[in-house]
Amino acid sequence: MLRSMYAGVSGMKNFQTKLDVIGNNIANVNTIGFKKSTINFQEMLSQNISDSGTNPMQVGLGSTTAAVNVQHTPGSMMSTGIGTNLSIMGNGFFVVQDPDVAEETGVAGGEGQFLTRSGNFTVNADGNLVTAQGYNVLDSEGRKINIDSNEYDSFAITRDGRLIGKPSDGGEDVSILGDRTVGIVIPENPSGLRKFGGSLYELTGQANAGALNIGTVADAKTEVGSGQLEMSNVDLTEEFTEMIVAQRGFQANSRIISTSDEILQEVVNLKR
Structure with a gap:
C-alpha cells in the first residue's frame, strides 16, 4: 500500500x-x-x-x-521589412558575443560567445550589428560586424550572408566584409545546447566535444533571409x-x- x-x-x-x-x-x-x-x-x-x-x-x-x-525544428517566418532582421533558412545558428569580452577569432564557444536563432538585429551608434541585448553579431571569421555610416549611405544583406554597401561617394556597390559573411555555426548535437536566456544558447560538452569553427553561410549549406524573422516553433x-x-x-x-x-x-x- x-x-x-x-x-x-x-x-x-x-x-x-x-x-x-x-x-x-x-x-x-x-x-x-x-x-x-x-x-x-x-x-x-x-x-x-x-x-x-x-x-x-x-x-x-x-x-x-x-x-x-x-x-x-524550424519555426514559421514573419516578414518585417527591416533589413537587419535576419533568419536562417535551414540549419545553424548565428554567433553573438558580449561586447565586454575580447573576441576569439574564428572560434565559437569562446568566453562570452553564444548561439541564437533570434535574428532581430540592429545597428548601434558605433555601427556594430548587435542583438536586442547589445551583443555583437560575429562574421565568418569571428569578428564583430561593423558598418561605417561615413563610408556607406545604405547597405543590404544578401541571401548568402554578404553585406553589400552603397558608398557615400556614389560609386558602385561594394562588399563591406570582403569575402566574409554573417557567421554561421552548426553544432553536432543541437539538443545538447544549454539555454542561457534571451533566446541565447551556450555550448556544453553534449553539444560538441570541442570548440566549433565559425563558417560562412555557404559552408553551412544554408541561406540567410533579410527582412524577416523566425518565429517560435x-x-x-x-x-x-x-x-x-x-x-x-x-x-x-x-x-x-x-x-x-x-x-x-x-x-x-x-x-x-
Missing part, C-alpha cells in the same frame, strides 16, 4: 513538471527564435520480491523524469492536447494516493 502511495506521488511530480514545460512553451508562443521543449519519463527502480521462480518477481516504485529535450494545438494528457495523468496519480489512503484507513479500523 505504501509503495502505491509513493508511486502516485512520483507520478504527480512528473506530470507537474510536464505542465511546467508546457506552460513555458505556451508562454513563448510568440517569442522570436524560441524552440519548444518536450519531456520524457522513465520507470524508477523496481523492488525485487523473489528470484526463486522462473521469472523474477518485481514491483515498480514509480516513475521519474528521463529528459527534457529542446526541439530544434510552438504548436498550440499540440500543447493544449499534451496539457489535457498531463492533467488527466495528474488526476489519475492523485486517485492512487486517495485509494491507498482509504485502504490504510481500513487497516487502522481493524483494531476496533
Whole structure:
C-alpha cells in the first residue's frame, strides 16, 4: 500500500513538471527564435520480491523524469521589412558575443560567445550589428560586424550572408566584409545546447566535444533571409492536447494516493 502511495506521488511530480514545460512553451508562443521543449519519463527502480521462480518477481516504485529535450525544428517566418532582421533558412545558428569580452577569432564557444536563432538585429551608434541585448553579431571569421555610416549611405544583406554597401561617394556597390559573411555555426548535437536566456544558447560538452569553427553561410549549406524573422516553433494545438494528457495523468496519480489512503484507513479500523 505504501509503495502505491509513493508511486502516485512520483507520478504527480512528473506530470507537474510536464505542465511546467508546457506552460513555458505556451508562454513563448510568440517569442522570436524560441524552440519548444518536450519531456520524457522513465520507470524508477523496481523492488525485487523473489528470484526463486522462473521469472523474477518485481514491483515498480514509480516513475521519474528521463529528459527534457529542446526541439530544434524550424519555426514559421514573419516578414518585417527591416533589413537587419535576419533568419536562417535551414540549419545553424548565428554567433553573438558580449561586447565586454575580447573576441576569439574564428572560434565559437569562446568566453562570452553564444548561439541564437533570434535574428532581430540592429545597428548601434558605433555601427556594430548587435542583438536586442547589445551583443555583437560575429562574421565568418569571428569578428564583430561593423558598418561605417561615413563610408556607406545604405547597405543590404544578401541571401548568402554578404553585406553589400552603397558608398557615400556614389560609386558602385561594394562588399563591406570582403569575402566574409554573417557567421554561421552548426553544432553536432543541437539538443545538447544549454539555454542561457534571451533566446541565447551556450555550448556544453553534449553539444560538441570541442570548440566549433565559425563558417560562412555557404559552408553551412544554408541561406540567410533579410527582412524577416523566425518565429517560435510552438504548436498550440499540440500543447493544449499534451496539457489535457498531463492533467488527466495528474488526476489519475492523485486517485492512487486517495485509494491507498482509504485502504490504510481500513487497516487502522481493524483494531476496533
